[in-house]
Amino acid sequence: MEPFGGDVHSALKRYFGFEAFKGNQEAIIRTLLGGRDVFVLMPTGGGKSLCYQLPALMSEGVAIVISPLIALMKNQVDAMCQYAGNDAIAHFLNSSLSRSAANQVRADVVSGKTKMLYVAPESLTKEENIKFLRSVPVSFYAVDEAHCISEWGHDFRPEYRRIRPIIKEIGVRPVIALTATATPKVQHDVQRNLGMADAAVFKSSFNRTNLYYEVRYKNKDTDRDLVRFIRSNAGKSGIVYCLSRKRVEEIAEMLRVNDIRALPYHAGLDAATRSANQDAFLHEQADVIVATIAFGMGIDKPDVRFVVHYDIPKSLEGYYQETGRAGRDGGEGRCIAYYSPKDVQKLEKLIQGKPVPEQEISRQLLVETQYYAESSVCRRKILLHYFGEPYEEENCGNCDNCLHPRRKVECGQELVCAIEAVQATGERFRAEYIVNMLVGRRTDEIRSHRHHELEVFGTCTDVNERLLAAMVRSVRPSPSQIRSSVSARKVEAAPCFVSLPTSSLSNAQKTGTLPEAFAARKPSSRPNTQPRSSSRRARINSFFAPRQVPRVRTYRLRSSPSTSSSCTPAALATTLRKLPEDSCMP
Numbered sequence: 001m002e003p004f005g006g007d008v009h010s011a012l013k014r015y016f017g018f019e020a021f022k023g024n025q026e027a028i029i030r031t032l033l034g035g036r037d038v039f040v041l042m043p044t045g046g047g048k049s050l051c052y053q054l055p056a057l058m059s060e061g062v063a064i065v066i067s068p069l070i071a072l073m074k075n076q077v078d079a080m081c082q083y084a085g086n087d088a089i090a091h092f093l094n095s096s097l098s099r100s101a102a103n104q105v106r107a108d109v110v111s112g113k114t115k116m117l118y119v120a121p122e123s124l125t126k127e128e129n130i131k132f133l134r135s136v137p138v139s140f141y142a143v144d145e146a147h148c149i150s151e152w153g154h155d156f157r158p159e160y161r162r163i164r165p166i167i168k169e170i171g172v173r174p175v176i177a178l179t180a181t182a183t184p185k186v187q188h189d190v191q192r193n194l195g196m197a198d199a200a201v202f203k204s205s206f207n208r209t210n211l212y213y214e215v216r217y218k219n220k221d222t223d224r225d226l227v228r229f230i231r232s233n234a235g236k237s238g239i240v241y242c243l244s245r246k247r248v249e250e251i252a253e254m255l256r257v258n259d260i261r262a263l264p265y266h267a268g269l270d271a272a273t274r275s276a277n278q279d280a281f282l283h284e285q286a287d288v289i290v291a292t293i294a295f296g297m298g299i300d301k302p303d304v305r306f307v308v309h310y311d312i313p314k315s316l317e318g319y320y321q322e323t324g325r326a327g328r329d330g331g332e333g334r335c336i337a338y339y340s341p342k343d344v345q346k347l348e349k350l351i352q353g354k355p356v357p358e359q360e361i362s363r364q365l366l367v368e369t370q371y372y373a374e375s376s377v378c379r380r381k382i383l384l385h386y387f388g389e390p391y392e393e394e395n396c397g398n399c400d401n402c403l404h405p406r407r408k409v410e411c412g413q414e415l416v417c418a419i420e421a422v423q424a425t426g427e428r429f430r431a432e433y434i435v436n437m438l439v440g441r442r443t444d445e446i447r448s449h450r451h452h453e454l455e456v457f458g459t460c461t462d463v464n465e466r467l468l469a470a471m472v473r474s475v476r477p478s479p480s481q482i483r484s485s486v487s488a489r490k491v492e493a494a495p496c497f498v499s500l501p502t503s504s505l506s507n508a509q510k511t512g513t514l515p516e517a518f519a520a521r522k523p524s525s526r527p528n529t530q531p532r533s534s535s536r537r538a539r540i541n542s543f544f545a546p547r548q549v550p551r552v553r554t555y556r557l558r559s560s561p562s563t564s565s566s567c568t569p570a571a572l573a574t575t576l577r578k579l580p581e582d583s584c585m586p
């Protein structure tokens with residue numbers, strides 16, 4: 001690649017008006033300009049785009065930028081042309097262009113005016129486009145949102161798998177792959193699929209110290225809680241994510257009824273409404289956007305102050321990316337997720353409709369999210385560990401588990417029985433199944449496996465099931481261990497979310513302790529709200545009654561259950577040693 005725009009610093013100043021690079025930007029740009037493949041892992045807001053935009057401006061030929069969303073593409077092209085003060089410097093080529101507009105784009109590329117050509121993978125696979133691109137000098141390929149290549153990523157797009165063969169057809173040039181979220185296994189998958197195993201890898205820290213993470217238990221008061229939370233952040237911008245379009249509409253309506261300026265956003269709305277709602281949010285005419293995950297990619301609003309997940313997200317990776325839209329200016333960003341095991345069951349049902357290989361992956365991603373939600377370990381530690389980044393601090397000081405450590409509950413033989421049941425069934429069954437066994441429920445499934453004949457069956461008949469479920473999930477093998485036992489797929493990094501306190505376990509002959517699964521936290525002070533009357537308001541929950549302070553739940557397990565012979569201290573000592581070695585013990 002022949003740089004013709006002078007050195008990188010003067011190019012940065014000339015094209016973008018910046019005095020200095022951020023983080024790894026300069027090293028990345030120099031490596032790419034040197035002709036080497038580059039893999040860039042940089043959290044949202046880190047200045048990813050500049051890593052290919054600047055080299056494109058400095059290189060001979062046109063850079064092919066492969067990007068997944070047409071709407072996103074237009075924004076980036078507009079921004080680029082504005083920066084450079086040149087309407088031909090960047091173009092996009094996709095199905096939304098008229099024939100004459102597409103011809104103009106091609107003419108600008110051929111004349112050398114265009115330095116960046118954005119294409120969607122679908123457009124890249126078209127024969128006429130391949131033929132055209134073969135006829136022009138290409139400086140390099142940039143694959144944006146590269147995690148879409150991996151089926152282990154949260155946003156897998158099969159057409160991304162065809163990028164490498166097409167690059168070979170057009171002509172091999174350096175490749176820069178960029179993403180804001182990639183676990184080690186996603187990264188491995190991306191590099192392998194793009195044929196860039198030897199690429200220079202640049203990873204930035206995933207730790208967003210300004211973001212506060214919290215998980216709240218979802219119950220019938222959740223709508224009220226949400227209203228109170230948003231009211232306590234009056235005048236600030238926020239996003240509320242829901243899993244379904246229907247839920248988006250309901251929550252947006254519920255918030256509006258409660259005098260919150262909220263608008264819906266999902267793929268089921270027509271394009272004009274979507275874009276009007278998005279603009280209203282960007283231009284502060286609405287405080288809250290209630291959306292499916294369709295909203296957010298490429299949205300550059302630096303002062304989003306909170307991101308709420310009304311439903312549990314399908315993967316931790318997606319969760320990280322979505323929460324990453326808060327506090328991009330470095331200011332406050334509160335990330336609240338509502339969690340209910342029932343939501344997980346609903347998602348599991350949806351997963352059953354998918355093709356079998358996809359089922360396994362989706363279930364796995366969900367298990368990891370559930371571990372996050374139920375864990376008493378620092379949220380930041382879990383998230384960073386998920387992305388392969390160690391976090392050694394004892395207390396991050398900015399998550400619910402660190403600021404308000406959970407109450408512990410005592411449990412003795414139940415813990416032994418849970419371990420016993422998990423092991424006796426070959427560590428292959430879901431937590432709900434194990435719970436059914438422990439409480440002595442003869443389901444068809446249990447009978448078909450003849451597990452009602454096991455000694456451990458029915459040994460916890462009078463234990464709170466929710467606590468039991470949390471306990472079982474804690475003693476089950478870590479997700480990666482389940483995965484490696486059922487699949488030959490290579491797993492690179494194992495997230496670990498078991499949250500049993502080591503000290504209690506080591507001398508747990510009589511009493512084990514377990515973090516209370518859903519301990520109610522001390523309510524923070526919130527502004528008073530006054531009732532309003534309206535029949536419609538009354539119909540769609542309007543929440544203005546004085547807040548009821550939730551009673552702190554305390555689970556106390558029976559201390560001397562009738563035990564089977566296997567639930568003995570000796571058996572416990574044996575089984576404890578068999579707990580997953582990579583368990584995170586707080």
Ligand SMILES: [Zn+2]
Pocket residue numbers: 377378379380381395396397398399400401402403
């Ligand atoms: Zn923490």
